[in-house]
Amino acid sequence: MRLSIFRFDPDRDRKPYMQDYELVPEPSERMLLDVLVRLKTVDDSLTFRRSCREGVCGSDAMNINGRNGLACITPVSGLKEPVELRPLPSFPVIRDLVVDMSQFFKQYHSIRPYLINDEPEPDKERVQSPEERAQLDGLYECILCACCTSQCPSSWWNPEKFVGPAGLLQAYRFIVDSRDRAGAQRLDDLNDPFRLFRCRTIMNCTEVCPRGLSPSRAIEKIRLMMVKASL
Amino acid sequence: MRHALSGLNAWLVQRLSAVYSLLFIVYLSLHFLLEPPGSYEQWQQWMRQPLVSTASLIFFGALSLHMWVGLRDVVLDYVHSPGLRVCLLASVAIGLAAMAAWTARILLG
Ligand code: SF4
Ligand code: SF4
Ligand code: FES
Numbered sequence: 001m002r003l004s005i006f007r008f009d010p011d012r013d014r015k016p017y018m019q020d021y022e023l024v025p026e027p028s029e030r031m032l033l034d035v036l037v038r039l040k041t042v043d044d045s046l047t048f049r050r051s052c053r054e055g056v057c058g059s060d061a062m063n064i065n066g067r068n069g070l071a072c073i074t075p076v077s078g079l080k081e082p083v084e085l086r087p088l089p090s091f092p093v094i095r096d097l098v099v100d101m102s103q104f105f106k107q108y109h110s111i112r113p114y115l116i117n118d119e120p121e122p123d124k125e126r127v128q129s130p131e132e133r134a135q136l137d138g139l140y141e142c143i144l145c146a147c148c149t150s151q152c153p154s155s156w157w158n159p160e161k162f163v164g165p166a167g168l169l170q171a172y173r174f175i176v177d178s179r180d181r182a183g184a185q186r187l188d189d190l191n192d193p194f195r196l197f198r199c200r201t202i203m204n205c206t207e208v209c210p211r212g213l214s215p216s217r218a219i220e221k222i223r224l225m226m227v228k229a230s231l
Numbered sequence: 232m233r234h235a236l237s238g239l240n241a242w243l244v245q246r247l248s249a250v251y252s253l254l255f256i257v258y259l260s261l262h263f264l265l266e267p268p269g270s271y272e273q274w275q276q277w278m279r280q281p282l283v284s285t286a287s288l289i290f291f292g293a294l295s296l297h298m299w300v301g302l303r304d305v306v307l308d309y310v311h312s313p314g315l316r317v318c319l320l321a322s323v324a325i326g327l328a329a330m331a332a333w334t335a336r337i338l339l340g
Contacts, residue, residue: 157308191238193307200304226239 001025001035002082005046008093016093018084025076032079033060033072047096055210058145062097063089068147070210088150090159104146107163111171111189116182132178139173139218141211142166148205148215154198161194165205165215168196172218175225187226196222245300248293255290278338288338295331299324 001023008016021039029035033053040046048071050060055073063086064074071085091099117126149155149164163171171190175183190196196219205215268274278284302323310316 154308193237193241193303195238197238197242198308223239223242227243230239 001076003035003039004082004084005039005096006086006093007046007096009045009047009095020082030075030077031072032064032074032076032083033070035076036071036085047098049098056143058143061088061145061147061150061210063087063150068151068208068210070145070147073210088146090156091146091150101146103159104149104164104166105144107149107159107167108144108170110195111163111167111174111186112182113170113174115174115177115180116185117179119181126179128178135176135178136173138213139169139176142169142173142213143211145210147208147210151204151208152199153202153204154200158194158198162198163190163195165199165219168199168222169213169215169218171196172222175222183225184229187222187229190222191226241300241303244296248297248300251293252290252297255286255293258286284338288335291331291334291338295327299327302327 003021003023004018005021006016007013007019021043023035023038023042025035026038029038031053033050036046036048037050040048048060048062050072051057052059053072055070058070060071061068062071063084064071065080065084068088085097087093087097087099091101091104094100144166146166148169149166152165154162155164168190171186174180175186180186199216199219201216201220203216206213206217209215268277278287303320306316306319306323310319
């Protein structure tokens with residue numbers, strides 16, 4: 001199997017370059033991450049993030065043959081060779097495949113990703129009916145891998161001002177939560193020319209999400225809620 | 232930044248003006264296909280009917296607003312220096328307003 005991997009060590013390299021690797025995957029090495037882990041035993045300078053190796057932590061997002069995805073759930077079979085691996089597009093590179101996620105998490109925090117409810121606390125818990133709970137399906141599963149935001153043109157042009165698909169999916173997740181009381185403020189906070197309305201419904205986000213979630217649909221729903229609230 | 236044509240309002244203006252313009256263009260095409268005016272005078276007469284001239288006026292208004300939101304989006308996406316951004320937005324606004332005013336003069340004159 002042939003791979004071509006983006007390399008950059010700011011302490012040693014003046015500019016990034018692509019390095020070629022070749023190896024024969026063992027039958028047990030079925031996912032791209034397995035191959036990367038083995039490559040690291042050969043070349044320990046190769047740097048990438050990973051943790052859960054089963055698609056739930058979101059740390060090994062990278063650009064695989066031009067498309068963002070998680071290496072740990074990308075099967076090796078079927079990948080066009082040489083497999084081109086690059087860091088998440090538009091994110092600042094720290095080293096090799098490791099990128100700086102600060103901006104991404106800043107946008108995530110800006111939507112206040114927690115329940116806001118000043119009503120007196122009930123004895124036990126804030127109960128949700130099964131229907132209310134079902135509203136969160138397709139939203140709570142997000143692992144903040146940034147595959148979507150890094151592939152969104154609107155986020156490329158205005159990363160500081162546009163919240164981006166991942167943040168907006170989470171904004172919607174809290175707007176529709178029956179236990180949250182800040183829905184109106186949340187909508188108001190997104191109603192400016194940049195925070196939500198830079199989205200052009202290009203739908204790269206939905207196309208690329210490794211969890212099969214649909215940020216573009218969440219964005220559409222927020223818009224409709226804004227329209228309703230303004231009537 | 233929460234002026235009249237920000238976030239949601241701009242988006243609504245874009246959608247509504249698009250729908251109106253589309254309907255108007257369909258109506259206009261059908262009219263010219265089914266009942267093409269025989270002469271310049273006939274065409275002028277048709278245009279002078281209050282309903283037609285009002286509808287055209289609204290159409291050019293909608294078109295200008297639609298162009299404003301679209302061009303504004305392009306500037307907000309790609310132009311990041313505040314000074315240049317303001318200059319470009321101002322020239323787009325002035326240009327569109329001038330064109331709209333000129334069109335209104337022709338239609339009402
Ligand atoms: S929406 Fe999907 S692609 Fe985006 S951060 Fe969440 S899991 Fe990743
Ligand atoms: S639909 Fe919106 S958020 Fe998703 S990729 Fe397109 S512009 Fe970005
Ligand atoms: S290693 Fe956790 S998502 Fe891939």
